[in-house]
Amino acid sequence: DTGVSQDPRHKITKRGQNVTFRCDPISEHNRLYWYRQTLGQGPEFLTYFQNEAQLEKSRLLSDRFSAERPKGSFSTLEIQRTEQGDSAMYLCASLASGVSYEQYFGPGTRLTVT
């Protein structure tokens, strides 16, 4: 499978716990994006990277959220002190900048905070 992969696919956690999600983009793609999707809504942009540089962060991304892409390959999204409002599907996408306009999406990680 050469698509975008995300791990885990599902995560249930208790309020106040920290969680970390991983995204592995398509290997030759230099841009990587994180989006959040709540039930009945379209995805909302969170942040994106070009190689290892974080180029933009949404105002939605509170101080409890942090994302990294240390070697310009996979990325992690960490949420500290989770709240019930963090329950959502977290989507990762990748793109080959300068080559394509298409962002390829992974299957998502569904987070449930109890």
Place this chain on the structure above:
Amino acid sequence: AQSVTQLGSHVSVSEGALVLLRCNYSSSVPPYLFWYVQYPNQGLQLLLKYTTGATLVKGINGFEAEFKKSETSFHLTKPSAHMSDAAEYFCAVSERGNQGGKLIFGQGTELSVKP
């Protein structure tokens, strides 16, 4: 700031009927325009996009969309619906001149296809 409005959160059509899903954008400069489809518990798949050139664009699975600058619209159509078209459809935009920029999505339209 850019925004996207999809008219109708739910659309129901009969198998074989025309599919029309509406999308309007708000932007001072016409953006790049996209339609994505999402099947249950899956990620998003690109149906088609408009970046430049011909304003009528054809995508996968028989879908097409027309960019109308005067109406700030990018409606999605398919002449004949199939049961397998039942899914959630999202219109999205990104800033022109920033190839590979972030996507701004509409709220989505759920398409149901009746036999």
